[in-house]
Amino acid sequence: MGNSLLTYPCPTGMEEGNKEFIISSMNQQNFSNHLMSVGKAVHDHLDTLLNSNARDIPEPLLLAMRHGLLNGGKRLRPFLLIESAALFGVSQQQAMQTACALECLHSYSLIHDDLPAMDDDDMRRGMPTVHKAFDEATAILAGDALLTFAFELITVEGNHRDPSVRAELATRLAKAAGASGMIGGQMLDIIAETTQLKEEEIRTLQKMKTGALLQYALEAGAILGNAPPKDRNNIIRYGEVIGLAFQLSDDLLDVTSNAKAMGKAVRKDADRGKATIVALFGIDKTQALLKQLSIQAINCLESFDQSADLLRQTAEYISLRKS
Amino acid sequence: MGNSLLTYPCPTGMEEGNKEFIISSMNQQNFSNHLMSVGKAVHDHLDTLLNSNARDIPEPLLLAMRHGLLNGGKRLRPFLLIESAALFGVSQQQAMQTACALECLHSYSLIHDDLPAMDDDDMRRGMPTVHKAFDEATAILAGDALLTFAFELITVEGNHRDPSVRAELATRLAKAAGASGMIGGQMLDIIAETTQLKEEEIRTLQKMKTGALLQYALEAGAILGNAPPKDRNNIIRYGEVIGLAFQLSDDLLDVTSNAKAMGKAVRKDADRGKATIVALFGIDKTQALLKQLSIQAINCLESFDQSADLLRQTAEYISLRKS
Numbered sequence: 001m002g003n004s005l006l007t008y009p010c011p012t013g014m015e016e017g018n019k020e021f022i023i024s025s026m027n028q029q030n031f032s033n034h035l036m037s038v039g040k041a042v043h044d045h046l047d048t049l050l051n052s053n054a055r056d057i058p059e060p061l062l063l064a065m066r067h068g069l070l071n072g073g074k075r076l077r078p079f080l081l082i083e084s085a086a087l088f089g090v091s092q093q094q095a096m097q098t099a100c101a102l103e104c105l106h107s108y109s110l111i112h113d114d115l116p117a118m119d120d121d122d123m124r125r126g127m128p129t130v131h132k133a134f135d136e137a138t139a140i141l142a143g144d145a146l147l148t149f150a151f152e153l154i155t156v157e158g159n160h161r162d163p164s165v166r167a168e169l170a171t172r173l174a175k176a177a178g179a180s181g182m183i184g185g186q187m188l189d190i191i192a193e194t195t196q197l198k199e200e201e202i203r204t205l206q207k208m209k210t211g212a213l214l215q216y217a218l219e220a221g222a223i224l225g226n227a228p229p230k231d232r233n234n235i236i237r238y239g240e241v242i243g244l245a246f247q248l249s250d251d252l253l254d255v256t257s258n259a260k261a262m263g264k265a266v267r268k269d270a271d272r273g274k275a276t277i278v279a280l281f282g283i284d285k286t287q288a289l290l291k292q293l294s295i296q297a298i299n300c301l302e303s304f305d306q307s308a309d310l311l312r313q314t315a316e317y318i319s320l321r322k323s
Numbered sequence: 324m325g326n327s328l329l330t331y332p333c334p335t336g337m338e339e340g341n342k343e344f345i346i347s348s349m350n351q352q353n354f355s356n357h358l359m360s361v362g363k364a365v366h367d368h369l370d371t372l373l374n375s376n377a378r379d380i381p382e383p384l385l386l387a388m389r390h391g392l393l394n395g396g397k398r399l400r401p402f403l404l405i406e407s408a409a410l411f412g413v414s415q416q417q418a419m420q421t422a423c424a425l426e427c428l429h430s431y432s433l434i435h436d437d438l439p440a441m442d443d444d445d446m447r448r449g450m451p452t453v454h455k456a457f458d459e460a461t462a463i464l465a466g467d468a469l470l471t472f473a474f475e476l477i478t479v480e481g482n483h484r485d486p487s488v489r490a491e492l493a494t495r496l497a498k499a500a501g502a503s504g505m506i507g508g509q510m511l512d513i514i515a516e517t518t519q520l521k522e523e524e525i526r527t528l529q530k531m532k533t534g535a536l537l538q539y540a541l542e543a544g545a546i547l548g549n550a551p552p553k554d555r556n557n558i559i560r561y562g563e564v565i566g567l568a569f570q571l572s573d574d575l576l577d578v579t580s581n582a583k584a585m586g587k588a589v590r591k592d593a594d595r596g597k598a599t600i601v602a603l604f605g606i607d608k609t610q611a612l613l614k615q616l617s618i619q620a621i622n623c624l625e626s627f628d629q630s631a632d633l634l635r636q637t638a639e640y641i642s643l644r645k646s
Binding site (some may be wrong): 053054055056057058060061062065103108112115117118134135137138139141143144145147148149151152155156157162163164166167168170171173176177178179180183184186187188243248 | 376378379380381383384385388422424431435438441459460462463464466467468470472474475477478479480486487489490491493496497498500501502503506507509510511513514531554622
């Protein structure tokens, strides 16, 4: 039963490869430093983008958007987008605006998910959630505004010289973030609060709620770099597998971590009796699954040279992360 | 003071023109029939678009999206978009998907505006609002999903052969609907519940909350038809003036109509003591202003031949509408 999680389609012949990519503790430190450095660049660019659009935005709305967006997240999605783009010859600078758009979209989803009618969370990244710091109406509007801003940032002329790249980036983002992607996953998550889901349904939920947007991060890099179809497929599959891994590690941290390390409430799923893979399989088996997904993700990158090492390290980082 | 509402910049030399366009009662009937016929075509196409994307959408989310979208609205925004596109040689069929995207966006804004944390409305177009028919969480998600779907419909390859048209349609929509447009207007509207706004501030609120999206409808037609800059400017200005007219007529109907005709609660603004132009000037003066705006809108169309007659009739329709 557990193995069904591990049979994600990777390029032929890789399933048995088991080419584990070991990060030494020295590399782990380098990786963390690099992630932080890209995260800081994303933060600064988000700040600049909001400032340059601030003049015509009512003040409480702008402050709420800033509160939801510039609150010290790890910026994992922009990082993945930038690293994927780099594989295809696109500089960090060229990928930055699309990466920021993705973070705007991710931030909107957190603001709305935290609302009283949804997950009803008071804390996020160690700070009051937007509806706590402001009010519900302002939080709904700030979320709406960040979602809308994401599509402006992607489609605006200055983002990329080729309009077909801009249009495709937007179409794929809308698909990943929409009713059959992230939003649909959140709907299933709400249904899961009152209905006991089966393993298959939990996997669908997680692929939609968390996986779709992580996968988009990788695909967007390939679109920006006009990658050949085979490379694009490989990087998308890598995204699919680390999406699953990320959700497993999130579920594990919900059980094993504490609120201080996470900057938000923990054990919420467990306390609500919500079905997760951890609840189905237990901690040890889930940790083993997570390790195997990390190896599988690395195998998806076999056709890339050492330029993909940071993505290989990301797969291990996700399986080892503590917050 | 009232005249400041009437000094919208129209093409030079038109301010004094006062070329009133009188709709005979026969023409009024023809116009209503045409509006209904386009509205029906938009409704049917929205239904088709949702159906063709339904397979992967969780059922309660899909039903809530349908409830919010397919509830018998007049489809004024799609109508304006289609009529504007027609001026520049674009067929109804070619403009239909962009028109539907605009209606998805408008519907999302109504779903979110009706939420308890916002305007707290129970009825919309004679039916329970989405959070009443479903629940708050589902309503928030259905709104998010329709907003996201709008950008998918616009940017997807099948919508228009020229990707730069698709990208520009999306950028302009994001601007019109975003934090410095419609969403910002809704934020000001919430602020207006506890703060007495001045006339200038009310006009800013209305330009953002209602005007920006109506104006986009006209601009989108010009983008689809690759209109020359002068024509594009004229049609945008027409959009700006009828946006003001539409909001005035809405404020008047809030005071003079009844819930049955409107399909929603009335006198909400008046009962809350909210500042509107009607509250500032009274009914008679507002009606006179509305009439003058309608004439001014028609004057903005001077450079167009009889192909713009339906838009001229729309300006009168807005000043005379009863629901």
